[in-house]
Amino acid sequence: MSFQDILLGTPTWVWVLLAVLVSRGMKAMKGGTAPLSKLGIVPALFVGWGLLHLLSDPATGWDTALMWVAGGVLGAGLGVALAKRSGMTVDRVRRTITLPGSAVPLVLILLTFAMKFRIGFEMATTPHIGVDSTFIVLNGLVSGAVAGIFAGRFLIYWLALRPAVEPVLERS
Template sequence: MSFQDILLGTPTWVWVLLAILVSRGMKAMKAGTAPLSKLGIVPAVFAGWGLLHLLSDPETGWATASMWMAGGALGVGIGAAVAKKSGMTVDRIRRTVTLPGSAVPLVLILLTFAMKFWIGFELATSVHMGVDSTFVVLNGVVTGLVAGIFAGRFLIYWLALRPEQTPVLERL
């Protein structure tokens, strides 16, 4: 199978999704302020993409779902750690987050796309792979990990925007 056959055999929606995600990743390279709702787009896309795969692929079993959850849990920790060190500032009144420019989202998007594309290609072209395939489970780990990283970053933004609590002693 030639490279051209691979590209032409890829559904159009995959290229549209890549264009949208790369656009978001490129925007993240520039410092900027965004409402929390806008910062939730990429985490929602990656979580939805992973869950859609888990629910719609007949080859997905408990092993893949378990690895997706484990990857997601690890990813949340990684994403939270990255977000805490990002140098973000928040405006609780406007409910916005100001982030310095970072290549991290774009790198994650491109690595995830490349991994999912490769795994999808292997699963689509290999006749000997079944439910217990390492590729099926690896797909679960990768999508869970990346969804978790984006979710962990979003979690820190959301937590930072919570109203400040008045210390108990000052309320008395």
């Protein structure tokens, strides 16, 4: 199979998704200020993509779903740590978060896309690979971990924008 066959045989929605993800990753490299809703786009895409795979792939079973959740939990822990060390600043009045530029989101996006593309290619072109449960479960683990990293980062942003707790009683 030629490279051109692979490109032409790939559904259009895959290239649209790649363009959206790369544009978000490029914006993250520049840093800037964004509302929470914009910061939720990439986590939502990766969580949705992972869940879609879990629900639509006939080879996916409970073992894959459990590994996706386990990967998500581990990834969320890493995402929380990355977000806490990111140097973000919060404007609760405007409900925005300012993040310094970072290549981490773009690298994660590209690595995940490449992995998912390769797995999709192998699944589409190698009939027996769909029954290799180790392959399917590993895909679930990695997919969950990446979704978890983005979700963990988003959780810290969301928590940072919560209103400050005001004391109930003030002492005079």
